[in-house]
Every structure is written in C-alpha cells, then in structure tokens.
Amino acid sequence: MSQSGRVRSARRRVTTAAVLLLGTVFVLGGCSAQQRDEWSRLALPEPATEETSLIGNLWIGSWIAAFAVGVLVWGLIIWAVIAYRRRDDELPKQTRFNIPIEFLYTVAPLFVLVPLFWFTADHQEQITDTSAEPDLVVNVIGQQWSWTFNYMDEDVHDIGTINDRPTLYLPIGQTVRFDLESPDVIHSFWIPAFYMKMDVIPGHPNAFQVTPDREGSYVGRCAELCGAYHQSMLFDVEVVSEQEYQDHIADLREAGQEGIIEPPIRGAYDDEVLDEENTGGGHE
Incomplete structure (x- = not known):
C-alpha cells in the first residue's frame, strides 16, 4: 500500500471511531435519570x-x-x-x-x-454473618410448591398455595433473620431487590439476615428448579412501616393463623391440583 493509501485508511479508522464515540455519547445523553441509574448498577x-x-x-x-x-x-x-x-x-x-x-x-x-x-x-x-441480634425472626419453609412464613416473634403464620402466592411483610429499618427449612427438595429463597438468595436444603437449615431500608412492594421466587410446578413458587414482599406491619400481624390473628407451622406441609399442594393429577388433567 502506498503512503497516501495508508494515510486515507488511517483517516477512515479515526473517523469511524469518532462517529461511534459521538453516537455512544448521544445515546447515553438521551437516557433518563432512571435509566442512567440502572446503567450505574449494571442491571441490578x-x-x-x-x-x-x-x-x-x-x-x-x-x-x-x-x-x-x-x-x-x-x-x-x-x-x-x-x-x-x-x-x-x-x-x-x-x-x-x-x-x-x-x-x-x-x-x-x-x-x-x-x-x-x-x-x-x-x-x-x-x-452471611448472623451474629448480631435481629429485631425479628421469620422462619421460611419452602415446600413443593409454595412458601410458608412463620413470624416467630409474633407466633403467627402465613401459608401460600400453588394457586395463591403468600405475602411476606417486613417492617422498614428493622433487622430480620430468615431461618430457612425445606421438608422435601432443595429450593432457593430469593428476593432480587435484596441482592441475596440462599438455598433451602432438607435437613440442613440455613439463615441470613438483612435490614430493609426502602418501603415498597417486591417480588420473591424460588431460584432452584424444584419440580413440575417450580414456576408457581412465587411470593410477594411488602416493606412497610411498623404500624402497617403490626396491623398485618393483627389481621393474621383475626384470620385464625396463630401458632407456628412445622414441616412437612401439604397445604401448598392444594386439592385442586391433586384432583387434576389423579384424573389426568393438566395444570397451566
């Protein structure tokens, strides 16, 4: 290649790089503050x-x-x-x-x-440090195919089913320890907004604790393939004020959901699904 040809090739490369750089700047500049915040967290x-x-x-x-x-x-x-x-x-x-x-x-x-x-x-x-004394303890039981939440300090519980997802209530600003158990297969307790998940293993209790610091509604799920209806193992999370938390505990008591539920639990695999399976029916 001649000297002039090499110069033209170099200019084309510089021009291409400049166009790509300017395009990137314009794209990022057009993003909203929320989108830029998401970029800063790298999709978290x-x-x-x-x-x-x-x-x-x-x-x-x-x-x-x-x-x-x-x-x-x-x-x-x-x-x-x-x-x-x-x-x-x-x-x-x-x-x-x-x-x-x-x-x-x-x-x-x-x-x-x-x-x-x-x-x-x-x-x-x-x-994974759980040496600090938590403000409350929630015993989480993952079973095929839903979740049970035992509020140990309040002596009440909430049981989900394969068709009705349970809701976990947590007071803002209080440290909660999750004690994880399973009576059947390995599950995984995951709340994406908490940046934390941990396996729920039969015969091997696990635990971790967090301190919610932002009120809102979040989604939780099982992150371990645990059987035919794994996709149904969803639950909701509500981080609320102390008063709203106490109101929810009172609602559970009024509904007769007092006491601590011990595994194994069959309630989550409800009669409707059992009937469908026994008769050869499907489940969507």
Whole structure:
C-alpha cells in the first residue's frame, strides 16, 4: 500500500471511531435519570436493604475485572495481528516463543484473581454473618410448591398455595433473620431487590439476615428448579412501616393463623391440583 493509501485508511479508522464515540455519547445523553441509574448498577434492581452495597460493589468490581482482562487480551491480539501480519509467502518459524509475553500471561491473571478472591471471601463473610441480634425472626419453609412464613416473634403464620402466592411483610429499618427449612427438595429463597438468595436444603437449615431500608412492594421466587410446578413458587414482599406491619400481624390473628407451622406441609399442594393429577388433567 502506498503512503497516501495508508494515510486515507488511517483517516477512515479515526473517523469511524469518532462517529461511534459521538453516537455512544448521544445515546447515553438521551437516557433518563432512571435509566442512567440502572446503567450505574449494571442491571441490578434498585436496592432495598442496607446490605445490598456489599453485593453491589462486588458485582461491579467483578465486571471491572472482566473488562480489564478483556482489554488486555484483545489488546494483545490486535497487537499480534498488526505486528506479525503476513508480509510475504514465507512460512514463519513454528517453534518461536516470547518469554516476556508468556510471563505476562502467567502473572497478569494473579493481579485479577487474588484481589477478586479476597473481596469475595471478605464480603461473603459479612453478608452471611448472623451474629448480631435481629429485631425479628421469620422462619421460611419452602415446600413443593409454595412458601410458608412463620413470624416467630409474633407466633403467627402465613401459608401460600400453588394457586395463591403468600405475602411476606417486613417492617422498614428493622433487622430480620430468615431461618430457612425445606421438608422435601432443595429450593432457593430469593428476593432480587435484596441482592441475596440462599438455598433451602432438607435437613440442613440455613439463615441470613438483612435490614430493609426502602418501603415498597417486591417480588420473591424460588431460584432452584424444584419440580413440575417450580414456576408457581412465587411470593410477594411488602416493606412497610411498623404500624402497617403490626396491623398485618393483627389481621393474621383475626384470620385464625396463630401458632407456628412445622414441616412437612401439604397445604401448598392444594386439592385442586391433586384432583387434576389423579384424573389426568393438566395444570397451566
């Protein structure tokens, strides 16, 4: 290629890069404040507990590490393509090696993996720490195919069914510990806005605690494939004021839902579904 041809090619590349950069700026500039906020969280939902910063920072840090590795690898690939591009028909030596590059590929991952491992272990220890005394305890039982919530401090319960999802009420600003149990198979208790999920394992009680700090309505679900009607294991979460929480507890008492429910529980797999299965009927 002549000198003028190389100059024109370089100009085209610069022009293309400039157009892409300006397009990106315009696209991001046209986003609403809410969309920009979502971009800053890298697709995580709006946080709803005091502990979400631990998981959110780890999530963003993992992406930064991934991008750093990607930039390094792609940079080396592009450099090798340009520096060692084919110039004639001579076959290059197949036994040649580059000690500095091989050393870089060996050492560079350590600068990514070691900090990432350390932050993961440190944050995991804080996230799963239940040594602090909670303000209330909710015993969560995951059964095929719904949830039971025992409000241990209030001695009331709420049972969901495969057709009627239960609602978990939590008072804002109070630390709640979830004690997780299962009488049948492995489930996974997950509230996306809490940035936290934990397996519910038969014979192996689990626990974690969080402090909700934003009132609102949220959705919870089972994040472990647990059988034919796994998709029905949904529940609602209401983070409310202390007064609203006490009103809900009073409603449960008036409805006769006093006492603590112990597994195994068959109520969630209701008679309607059992009848359909016994008669060969389907369930949508």
